[in-house]
Amino acid sequence: MVTVVTATRPDDAERVLGALRRHLDERRRVVSGVDDRVDALAGRLSDFVLNGGKRIRPRFGLAGWSAASPADATVPDEILTACAALELIQACALIHDDIVDASDTRRGRPTVHRSIEAAHRDLGWSGDPARYGVSQAILVGDLALAWADEMFVTSGVDPAALGRALEPWYAMKTEVLSGQMLDILAESSGATDEETPARVNRFKTAAYTVERPLHIGAALAGAAPDTVTALREFGVAVGQAFQLRDDMLGVFGDPEVTGKPSGDDLREGKRTLLLARGTALATAGEADFLLSVLGTDLAPAELERARRILVDCGAVASVEAEIDTFTVRALDAIGSDAVSEHGRVTLRALAEAATRRRS
Amino acid sequence: MVTVVTATRPDDAERVLGALRRHLDERRRVVSGVDDRVDALAGRLSDFVLNGGKRIRPRFGLAGWSAASPADATVPDEILTACAALELIQACALIHDDIVDASDTRRGRPTVHRSIEAAHRDLGWSGDPARYGVSQAILVGDLALAWADEMFVTSGVDPAALGRALEPWYAMKTEVLSGQMLDILAESSGATDEETPARVNRFKTAAYTVERPLHIGAALAGAAPDTVTALREFGVAVGQAFQLRDDMLGVFGDPEVTGKPSGDDLREGKRTLLLARGTALATAGEADFLLSVLGTDLAPAELERARRILVDCGAVASVEAEIDTFTVRALDAIGSDAVSEHGRVTLRALAEAATRRRS
Incomplete structure (x- = not known):
């Protein structure tokens, strides 16, 4: 996601990494004492x-802070540390998600529970x-x-900002x-409505990935209420567009670029909005086919057919149109004076990167 | 644990329950919004x-606060709320432990992962x-x-105390x-040394159950450094005695009183200090027997033999002596002027209850 990098100051990514390394090293001293x-x-x-990791949430946190700060302001260390803490929430989410999804790989390497499992096996x-790996990974x-929490609360930001x-x-x-x-529940209960995946997108992705990080960054900067409102509206819209792009990549993405198996969402049985729309728009026979291969290890021909159904029934075009609608809504939200000109430039670039990406 | 109740003001238990109920109800409003x-x-x-739940950690937190406050001080609501938050850490620990241990029951009812699993089954x-139950329970x-964390940090205690x-x-x-x-690692790696279970006792139980709750309570009260030191020393010693009593109950406890199966620690394959001492003191043949039944569903005769070995080899007497030593050390720690007279009375009663209990 090179485009996202250009939307933040080039050295902020290094500073986020440095803050994470320092915090992890300090906490590990307590652990090695045990x-x-x-x-x-x-x-x-x-x-x-x-x-x-793409550091998406720290980036949005920093963007929220910057949008509510003077154009030439350099992010202070304590703000950077508070925003970097978002990456540790994401670490927990991914490590636990990988257990829930029984995933073997993440970022091209074995998942945490799998790598601990392998160590157990090597040591005899x-x-x-497998049980050991899951237990320790929890x-x-x-x-x-x-x-x-410790990193965020002890980041050093002043008590009022905190x-x-x-x-x-x-x-x-x-x-x-x-x-x-809700995502797990939807998968097991076989929900085919559009409302359920829309709520999952709203809270699991939009709130968590964009809206709240922007909100946190703006709150740290002491933004005016109408600025906070504008950033949050932008965040909800971009976050939903981001998730719909994810849904598309989960079916049509290039494994070479995404780092995930081809058609991963279908294999995992994810109840995405793309799928809900597909089953609603396709013929009954096609919808039955989609649901029958969902959560199975699809053969290439099955994946190909599922993709064709989703294109031909209009689900893909409809989701792409929705991504555009959300993107327009996002840009509208930051169009007023409530958001600074330099903030708007950064946020536009982030919106572009989040919705046009290929991985 | 009626004796523990007598060591705190009778209505504090009700107040802890009320604080937990209020916090949970408030947080659930966010969840029902999703x-x-x-x-x-x-x-x-x-x-x-x-x-x-016995509310052991909130009780020790409140005892730490009281020991460092005037004798007639009533615990303010915000201190009570902060101490009650310890019970939510314990909820996470138990829910995740029950997944790790694949336990079916807790407090005489189905464990959280099992109850969610049952609901999934009922709904077809x-x-x-089982996978669903574990996923949602994580x-x-x-x-x-x-x-x-939210309950502790937003408890309302003043910023300096917090x-x-x-x-x-x-x-x-x-x-x-x-x-x-470390406990899970010890079980899987088959550690038979005494140092490993001693460290588990020190950190998983003593620090978490007694030392740190007292420390937190004392810190909230603004205790002098030597008071904090005395309370922590007391806490480490009582906590270790508490765990050794747990080890004894895990092998010899009455299921009617403990609410756990007879010989539960042996069935679960726990690497306790009692076991390490038993395998060290018993004959080679007896030690082999103990290790061979560990982690299995022991027949009544096997449990009876394991118990007899632990008594006859002197492991039980040696652990009982150690409980006494820790208890004396605990009482010594609070013997100086660093701890108030009323604090000492409360802490003595808590030490008594923690080390002499039958459940």
Whole structure:
């Protein structure tokens, strides 16, 4: 996502990485005080956080701060640290999601539970290696969630700013967990309505990935209420467009670019809005086919047919139109004087990158 | 644990329950704003927290506050709320532990993952009910961990007091997670040394259950450094005695009183200090027997033989002696002027209850 990088100051990405490394190293000193073997497990969290990830949420956090600050303001270290803490929430979310989805790989490497499982097997320990991997990875994820709060609250931002930012910070955590629970529930209950995936998109993605990070950044900067409102409206719209783009990539994405298997969402049985629209618009026979291959290891010909159905029935065009609608709505939201000119430039670039991306 | 109740003001238990109920109800309003079906899952967390538990950690938190406050001081609501938040950390720990241990029951009722699994089965949803139960329970535990921080930080205690209490609060979370990871690691790696279970006791139990709650309470009260030191020393010693008593109950406890199956620790394959001492003191043949039945569903005769070995080899007497040593050390720690007379009375009663209990 090179385009996103250009929307932030080039050295901010390095500074986010540095803040994460410092915080993880400090916390690991507490862990190694307990036991070096446990510190080796905590090291897997460090590796996971420091060696990958697009830092989307810290970027939106910083964009929210910048939009509500003077054009030439350099982000202070404590604000940068508070925004970087968002990446640790994401670490917990991904590590626990990978357990829930029984995923073997993430970012082209074994998932945390799988890599711990492999270590158990290599050492010839007793018990089931897979169970061991899942058990320890649940706790590694908990550690990430605990450390996220610690990093945010002890970031050094002044008490007034922190007081303002805590409300969106805590709301975000409840929203993303609720959205993820709804996602799992939708998959198991076989929900085919559009309202359920729309809510998942709204809370698991839009609130968590864009709206709340912008809100947190703006709150840290002491933004005026109408600026906060504009940024949040922008965030909800961009976040929903971002998720719809994700839905498209989950079926049509190039594995070489996404790093995920071809047609991954169909294989995982995800109840996306694209799928709901497809089953609604396609013929009964085509809809039955889509639902019958959902959650299975699709053969190339099946994937090809599913893709063709989604294109031919108009679901793809309809989702693309919706992405455009959300993008227009996002740009409208930041069109007023409530958002600074330099903020608008940054946010436009972020909206572009989030909705036009290929990975 | 009636004796513990007598060591706190009788209405504090009701107040802790009320604070937890208020916080959970407020957070659930955010969840029901996402989806009522998800709120039903969050309701399982409320049921779990509100319908059981000994409130040991809030009690020690309040004892720490009281010991460092005037004898006639009534606990203010905000201090009570901050201490009650400890119970949400415990909810996360238990919900995730029950997944790790594949436990079916807790407090005489189905564990959270099992109850969600049963609901999935009753509704005839697709996919594996057990997988679904575990997936949602991981997230319910995450919700408890997220809400614990929110409850603690937004409790309303003044910023200076909160600033003092955050250090032990965050350290406690890292310690308990590290201790739990070491416990799982010890079980799988087949550690038979005494140092490993001693570290698990030190961090998973002593720090988390007694030392840090006292530390947090004392920090909230603005205790002098030597008072904090005395309370922490007391807490480490009582906490270790508490765990050793737990080890004894895990093998010899009466299921009618503990609410757990007879010989539960042996069935679960726990690497306790009692077991390590038993395998060290018993004959080679007896030690082999103990290790061979560990982690299996012991027949009554096997459990009886394991118990007899642990008694006859002197392991039980040695652990009982150690409980006494820790108890004496705990009482010594609070013997100086650093701890108020009324604080000492409360703490003595808590030490007594923690080490002499039958459940």
